[in-house]
Amino acid sequence: xTAHGADVPDGxxxxxxxxxxxxxxxxxxxxQAIEVPAARDRARAIPEAAVARLAVYLRALxxxxxxxxxxxxxxxxxxxxxxxxxxxxxxxxYIGSYGTRGVGYEVEVLIGQIERTLGLTRKHSVAxxxxxxxxxxxxxxxxxxxxxxxxxxxxxxxxDLVGVxxxxxxxxxxDDIVEVCTDREVTIGVIATPAKGAQEICDRLVAGxxxxxxxxxxxxxxxxxxxxxxxxxxxxxxxxxxxxxxxRQQDATAPPDVDGADVGPPGPNGRGPDGGGQQTGDETxxxxxxxxxx
Amino acid sequence: xTAHGADVPDGxxxxxxxxxxxxxxxxxxxxQAIEVPAARDRARAIPEAAVARLAVYLRALxxxxxxxxxxxxxxxxxxxxxxxxxxxxxxxxYIGSYGTRGVGYEVEVLIGQIERTLGLTRKHSVAxxxxxxxxxxxxxxxxxxxxxxxxxxxxxxxxDLVGVxxxxxxxxxxDDIVEVCTDREVTIGVIATPAKGAQEICDRLVAGxxxxxxxxxxxxxxxxxxxxxxxxxxxxxxxxxxxxxxxRQQDATAPPDVDGADVGPPGPNGRGPDGGGQQTGDETxxxxxxxxxx
DNA sequence: TAATGTGAAGTCGTTCACAGCA
DNA sequence: TGCTGTGAACGACTTCACATTA
Numbered sequence: 090x091t092a093h094g095a096d097v098p099d100g101x102x103x104x105x106x107x108x109x110x111x112x113x114x115x116x117x118x119x120x121q122a123i124e125v126p127a128a129r130d131r132a133r134a135i136p137e138a139a140v141a142r143l144a145v146y147l148r149a150l151x152x153x154x155x156x157x158x159x160x161x162x163x164x165x166x167x168x169x170x171x172x173x174x175x176x177x178x179x180x181x182x183y184i185g186s187y188g189t190r191g192v193g194y195e196v197e198v199l200i201g202q203i204e205r206t207l208g209l210t211r212k213h214s215v216a217x218x219x220x221x222x223x224x225x226x227x228x229x230x231x232x233x234x235x236x237x238x239x240x241x242x243x244x245x246x247x248x249d250l251v252g253v254x255x256x257x258x259x260x261x262x263x264d265d266i267v268e269v270c271t272d273r274e275v276t277i278g279v280i281a282t283p284a285k286g287a288q289e290i291c292d293r294l295v296a297g298x299x300x301x302x303x304x305x306x307x308x309x310x311x312x313x314x315x316x317x318x319x320x321x322x323x324x325x326x327x328x329x330x331x332x333x334x335x336x337r338q339q340d341a342t343a344p345p346d347v348d349g350a351d352v353g354p355p356g357p358n359g360r361g362p363d364g365g366g367q368q369t370g371d372e373t374x375x376x377x378x379x380x381x382x383x
Numbered sequence: 384x385t386a387h388g389a390d391v392p393d394g395x396x397x398x399x400x401x402x403x404x405x406x407x408x409x410x411x412x413x414x415q416a417i418e419v420p421a422a423r424d425r426a427r428a429i430p431e432a433a434v435a436r437l438a439v440y441l442r443a444l445x446x447x448x449x450x451x452x453x454x455x456x457x458x459x460x461x462x463x464x465x466x467x468x469x470x471x472x473x474x475x476x477y478i479g480s481y482g483t484r485g486v487g488y489e490v491e492v493l494i495g496q497i498e499r500t501l502g503l504t505r506k507h508s509v510a511x512x513x514x515x516x517x518x519x520x521x522x523x524x525x526x527x528x529x530x531x532x533x534x535x536x537x538x539x540x541x542x543d544l545v546g547v548x549x550x551x552x553x554x555x556x557x558d559d560i561v562e563v564c565t566d567r568e569v570t571i572g573v574i575a576t577p578a579k580g581a582q583e584i585c586d587r588l589v590a591g592x593x594x595x596x597x598x599x600x601x602x603x604x605x606x607x608x609x610x611x612x613x614x615x616x617x618x619x620x621x622x623x624x625x626x627x628x629x630x631r632q633q634d635a636t637a638p639p640d641v642d643g644a645d646v647g648p649p650g651p652n653g654r655g656p657d658g659g660g661q662q663t664g665d666e667t668x669x670x671x672x673x674x675x676x677x
Numbered sequence: 678t679a680a681t682g683t684g685a686a687g688t689c690g691t692t693c694a695c696a697g698c699a
Numbered sequence: 700t701g702c703t704g705t706g707a708a709c710g711a712c713t714t715c716a717c718a719t720t721a
Binding site: 430431432433467469470473483484485486 | 689690691692693694697698699
């Protein structure tokens with residue numbers, strides 16, 4: 090984990106498979122012999138995939154609580170979360186036994202336990218870097234502050250934006266990242282800049298004491314051990330969907346295809362798709378400069 | 384990642400997260416005996432996780448192409464994409480043998496092959512529903528159109544927004560989803576609405592012929608077989624990061640913890656964390672109504 | 678009786694290591 | 700000689716199925 094390579098987008102939550110998070114280059118050096126056990130104990134025992142789902146269960150639970158429900162069975166909760174009950178029970182078993190056989194789980198108790206496990210009993214200050222289209226949306230995002238993630242700093246490279254309040258917080262200049270993050274004890278940094286400067290921003294955040302980064306820029310960030318990176322890439326999500334559309338059509342048009350040569354000639358042909366390609370923007374590329382001020 | 388993976392995140396997938404997509408209720412009835420082989424052949428052989436990474440490789444490759452690089456070794460490309468070379472080679476092997484032993488891969492050729500595999504040789508019309516903060520950002524998102532995903536329809540429930548052009552496209556009313564999506568042959572729908580109406584929107588998109596959905600609303604959507612859903616949940620991503628912060632601190636404060644009772648008393652205590660909780664917004668909840676017009 | 682909690686089996690994905698080829 | 704392509708070993712996550720308990 091923690092590894093450098095921002096783990097690939099992996100399928101996360103969603104049903105089947107997916108996951109396979111981080112654990113990239115694990116510093117395979119012959120430093121210490123084993124180090125497998127001990128160290129990581131309590132929390133490390135929970136599979137990454139299960140952690141992701143716990144957050145989903147939490148949401149379903151708070152929703153139930155709002156509706157006045159006080160008890161749920163694994164079946165009901167699993168249904169609300171979009172997983173099967175066996176998986177849900179297994180996941181919950183990682184954090185302890187808080188259910189009652191023959192009855193189910195007490196909603197409030199489970200909420201408390203999951204929040205504790207996810208470390209939500211502590212507030213995590215968030216900094217958003219890159220106040221473009223996306224950064225703007227994130228800064229105004231109601232879901233963050235309401236869930237214990239107060240946005241306490243905004244940064245942009247654009248001098249015209251500095252000082253302008255967005256979502257109630259004045260934008261600071263990226264040159265002050267280290268200082269401001271240290272001051273405000275930012276623990277989570279969100280990078281919503283173009284790919285170009287993302288690594289530089291990342292380095293500054295780390296220098297400012299940020300331990301976790303949510304990266305929207307389309308690059309694999311390099312970070313020192315001990316810093317966690319999660320990447321969200323909209324273009325990748327779209328392309329995965331595209332793949333499924335393609336697969337579906339292939340299945341539909343040629344179901345009894347045994348093996349033979351597939352679609353195009355595997356020969357050494359230049360590109361293939363539309364004209365000279367070109368791939369203009371670089372994802373968040375334009376985003377950063379499009380909305381500009383409110 | 385379906386997403387699922389989106390979900391979650393995924394693991395994810397994101398990072399991980401993210402992902403494994405649909406295939407929720409798989410109709411486990413004793414309908415047909417096996418059905419394992421045949422049917423899904425060419426494309427289905429590629430693991431979901433590998434598909435997600437192919438999209439990442441594609442980006443790295445186009446970046447290299449822009450820099451004028453014409454050949455890469457698996458080692459170099461893997462490095463740029465943030466994975467290890469063995470995994471990269473395995474992933475590429477799923478789509479065929481386009482490398483040259485002793486040399487590496489031709490950038491242009493690989494780009495073409497990956498694009499073909501991901502179905503990017505065809506344009507996929509995108510519809511964005513919910514023109515709030517996030518929807519706004521998505522509508523203006525440069526990364527979509529430039530990568531073969533032209534945004535061709537926008538929808539919102541707000542009458543005041545209908546007709547207003549966002550990113551060059553006039554917003555339509557959600558009541559017209561079915562009609563407009565059918566007309567414009569939308570293949571991918573993006574839901575950026577509050578959790579509340581998401582399922583309803585989803586149903587309409589499906590009725591309008593949309594086969595793939597990227598869901599930003601914090602709910603597990605129910606879709607018929609044949610429709611693919613990937614979920615992206617920012618709050619979940621943040622909570623996963625929060626978990627890692629918590630784990631890190633736990634490791635730091637009490638490394639030689641053997642087992643005993645963990646943190647809080649597992650007894651039947653009410654909630655636990657901050658006061659009466661409350662969980663205000665519902666993620667995109669506020670988003671939808673915050674920026675309003677440009 | 679009903680539903681949790683969990684070992685065990687199964688499935689899927691990653692890593693290893695090396696044969697094979699330019 | 701150098702790097703790809705891939706079978707096989709390994710490890711992680713999921714599903715099954717049932718003992719267990721309120």
